[in-house]
Amino acid sequence: MTPTAVITPAAASIAPAAGATASQTPKMPVIDAKINTASPLYISADNLDYSNANSIIIGKGHVIARNDDTTIFCDNINYNADTGDLTAQGRVLAIQNGSSIYTEKLYMNTKTEDAYAKDVDVTAFPWIVKGKQMKKTGKKSEIENPVFTTCDARDPHYRMEASNIYIYEDEKIESWNTVLYLGDVPVFYFPYFSQPLKQEKRPYDIQFGHNTYAGYYVDTTYTINFNPLNTWTAGYDFMQLAGSEYLLNGSYGFNQDSNGTFAGTFTNDIIEKRNRWTVDFSHNQQFNSTTRLGLLAQSVSDAGITTDYLNSQGADMFRQNYQANFATSFGNQTFAFTASDAEELTNTAYSSTTDTAAPTPVPVYSYYTAQRILPSLSYNMTSTQILPRLYYSHSVNLTRNYAVGLGNYYTDTGTFAPQLAFSAPYMYILSLSANAGLSSQWLNSNDSLAKGFFNGNLTNSITSNESASLDIIPGGFLRAQITHSYAKMLNNLNGAEHAGITTNMLSGVVTGGFGPINLNVSSTYNLLTDTAKTGFDVDRMSMLNFNLYSSARDIYFSSSGIYSPYVNSIKSLNLNFDVKDMGPKALWDIGVYTNYVNNALDPTGFGAVTRTPDVLTFGTSMTFDLTPEFRFTVAREYDLIAKVLNSHVYTVTWHLHCWDVSGSWSKRQDNAEEIYFTINISAIPQARFNKPSSSTVDDSMTQIMNMN
Numbered sequence: 001m002t003p004t005a006v007i008t009p010a011a012a013s014i015a016p017a018a019g020a021t022a023s024q025t026p027k028m029p030v031i032d033a034k035i036n037t038a039s040p041l042y043i044s045a046d047n048l049d050y051s052n053a054n055s056i057i058i059g060k061g062h063v064i065a066r067n068d069d070t071t072i073f074c075d076n077i078n079y080n081a082d083t084g085d086l087t088a089q090g091r092v093l094a095i096q097n098g099s100s101i102y103t104e105k106l107y108m109n110t111k112t113e114d115a116y117a118k119d120v121d122v123t124a125f126p127w128i129v130k131g132k133q134m135k136k137t138g139k140k141s142e143i144e145n146p147v148f149t150t151c152d153a154r155d156p157h158y159r160m161e162a163s164n165i166y167i168y169e170d171e172k173i174e175s176w177n178t179v180l181y182l183g184d185v186p187v188f189y190f191p192y193f194s195q196p197l198k199q200e201k202r203p204y205d206i207q208f209g210h211n212t213y214a215g216y217y218v219d220t221t222y223t224i225n226f227n228p229l230n231t232w233t234a235g236y237d238f239m240q241l242a243g244s245e246y247l248l249n250g251s252y253g254f255n256q257d258s259n260g261t262f263a264g265t266f267t268n269d270i271i272e273k274r275n276r277w278t279v280d281f282s283h284n285q286q287f288n289s290t291t292r293l294g295l296l297a298q299s300v301s302d303a304g305i306t307t308d309y310l311n312s313q314g315a316d317m318f319r320q321n322y323q324a325n326f327a328t329s330f331g332n333q334t335f336a337f338t339a340s341d342a343e344e345l346t347n348t349a350y351s352s353t354t355d356t357a358a359p360t361p362v363p364v365y366s367y368y369t370a371q372r373i374l375p376s377l378s379y380n381m382t383s384t385q386i387l388p389r390l391y392y393s394h395s396v397n398l399t400r401n402y403a404v405g406l407g408n409y410y411t412d413t414g415t416f417a418p419q420l421a422f423s424a425p426y427m428y429i430l431s432l433s434a435n436a437g438l439s440s441q442w443l444n445s446n447d448s449l450a451k452g453f454f455n456g457n458l459t460n461s462i463t464s465n466e467s468a469s470l471d472i473i474p475g476g477f478l479r480a481q482i483t484h485s486y487a488k489m490l491n492n493l494n495g496a497e498h499a500g501i502t503t504n505m506l507s508g509v510v511t512g513g514f515g516p517i518n519l520n521v522s523s524t525y526n527l528l529t530d531t532a533k534t535g536f537d538v539d540r541m542s543m544l545n546f547n548l549y550s551s552a553r554d555i556y557f558s559s560s561g562i563y564s565p566y567v568n569s570i571k572s573l574n575l576n577f578d579v580k581d582m583g584p585k586a587l588w589d590i591g592v593y594t595n596y597v598n599n600a601l602d603p604t605g606f607g608a609v610t611r612t613p614d615v616l617t618f619g620t621s622m623t624f625d626l627t628p629e630f631r632f633t634v635a636r637e638y639d640l641i642a643k644v645l646n647s648h649v650y651t652v653t654w655h656l657h658c659w660d661v662s663g664s665w666s667k668r669q670d671n672a673e674e675i676y677f678t679i680n681i682s683a684i685p686q687a688r689f690n691k692p693s694s695s696t697v698d699d700s701m702t703q704i705m706n707m708n
Contacts, residue, residue, distance in 0.1 A: 048060075073091075079110075104119065114137050129143055129165060130147045146161070149658075151658035194223075220236050232252075233249050235247040247265045276301045278301070280298045282294070294326075324340070335378070338378075339376070376399040377397070379396040380394075421433070443457055460491055489502065522544075542605075543564050560574050571597070574595050587625050590620075597615035618640055661679050662678055
């Protein structure tokens with residue numbers, strides 16, 4: 001008969017010695033199943049049998065087995081300490097790294113962390129999963145025919161069923177052939193579903209609504225998270241009046257040093273009766289800690305794709321860009337190379353029309369190359385100490401620009417800028433610093449190549465900058481900083497104003513703080529500005545910008561504005577006040593604000609030539625948590641001059657067990673009403689169904705934003 005160690009509740013504690021052959025009676029039903037190992041498995045039970053011959057432990061009744069990261073509760077256990085094989089039976093609960101497994105029988109190897117079980121319930125916050133069987137290999141778990149949800153109701157309000165589900169510990173949960181059910185009604189099918197366990201990535205998004213451009217529309221997106229470096233989103237948008245659109249965008253990475261992004265759309269435009277596309281691509285390649293390469297391409301199929309979506313307004317702001325840049329450094333030396341081409345949309349050309357119903361000339365939009373850099377070279381030496389507190393640096397740049405759209409001419413620009421910088425020791429309340437240098441700029445601008453590359457003008461200038469910082473009240477309570485900037489040309493002075501001085505300006509800023517109160521005031525004084533009156537130079541000073549804010553535990557106040565010293569008047573003023581309940585159960589938050597703009601002054605602070613009405617608005621916002629599940633918010637803005645209500649918005653948010661529902665109704669000054677609602681899973685806010693706000697006005701700007 002094989003000698004065994006019989007452990008009973010009344011027994012004394014003992015750790016079986018290696019090679020023991022006799023029966024032993026310990027004082028407690030606890031056995032260290034991995035003596036002298038880094039991560040021992042401790043087992044306790046009502047009864048424990050230990051066979052020293054084959055290192056098998058058998059436990060019965062209220063079994064608890066645990067090591068550093070795993071705890072198992074069950075009725076019976078059989079464990080082989082040599083192989084690590086473990087079988088737990090009867091009301092099994094296994095907890096590991098925040099995940100829990102419920103089953104009737106669990107097979108596990110404590111050395112490889114592999115596991116197998118049938119008819120399991122698994123929780124990996126916020127997910128609850130039920131499956132026919134589970135296989136775990138390392139940090140990957142596979143569950144067959146699972147049903148999973150984040151709703152903990154006996155009959156879940158929503159659930160997903162799949163053929164297989166995979167849980168990657170601390171990374172993601174993914175499934176294949178997944179059907180989403182609301183109650184017992186199937187509403188959506190995913191061939192592949194993925195959701196990170198730590199990141200907030202929306203797996204799917206469905207939006208629907210109506211506007212004058214698209215008519216009734218449905219926008220859908222579906223996101224797959226392959227790993228932290230590779231996330232892709234595919235989408236399909238149906239627009240009743242405009243057509244359908246397909247999109248693909250995401251980020252990719254071969255490794256941390258080689259990654260990029262891609263965004264593309266393909267549109268079947270039923271208005272223009274043609275197919276259209278957009279592409280936006282970027283790539284970053286980090287060769288080592290000091291050398292990198294970057295690529296960029298932004299393109300569209302035709303100029304009309306911009307003008308149509310933007311309704312021909314602001315179209316000249318749209319650009320197509322292509323760029324490559326390379327940078328490397330060695331020691332304190334840096335070298336960079338850039339080549340780029342930027343195409344800009346313009347409407348300078350017009351086409352005539354014979355349509356008597358539309359006799360007005362129609363603008364023709366097209367792209368032209370606004371700027372092309374082939375290439376730009378730069379070399380910099382960062383600051384190097386040459387004497388105590390004295391530093392030297394320099395930079396060299398050479399750029400060739402082709403302005404194809406403006407006559408096919410080119411300009412060559414070269415600069416060389418050596419500089420000295422000095423900082424004095426801190427003197428109790430005063431600190432001083434200064435820098436001075438030479439700026440040499442060579443400019444060669446030709447309208448034909450016959451003039452040669454080396455023709456051009458060289459302009460030399462001296463530059464300087466001095467700064468003084470004074471602690472008026474030490475300890476950061478009140479500090480003033482004054483900076484003087486100066487630049488003067490040394491040659492090419494013919495016709496130059498101010499004897500070649502191009503910059504001569506003082507700037508000042510005062511900052512301070514005392515307890516919860518903080519202050520910032522700034523202004524500039526331009527010594528080059530011609531005075532309006534002899535002996536009166538107030539117009540050299542810019543308008544005074546100020547900001548004051550105070551924040552206590554439950555009260556916040558801020559004030560910002562612009563003051564014009566020319567006419568001794570305020571140009572603009574904004575006041576904000578907010579107070580909130582800071583109790584253990586915050587019930588309310590109330591805020592008020594007012595905004596004033598004096599349009600009697602132009603942007604420079606002088607009297608405006610044409611007077612537009614001043615702006616004076618007053619707004620309020622109130623949020624009330626009526627219950628832990630119900631929140632109500634109202635926001636209003638009044639025009640105190642016109643004595644009208646500019647807008648009012650009412651929002652309700654309601655928590656329904658595993659769901660959050662919110663909706664709002666608003667009305668603008670132009671009487672356009674907007675209605676919005678969204679439904680999302682509480683545990684996964686990014687997974688939602690929503691209806692965007694819609695109104696009687698055109699939503700065309702939203703369409704092009706969605707495209708990109």
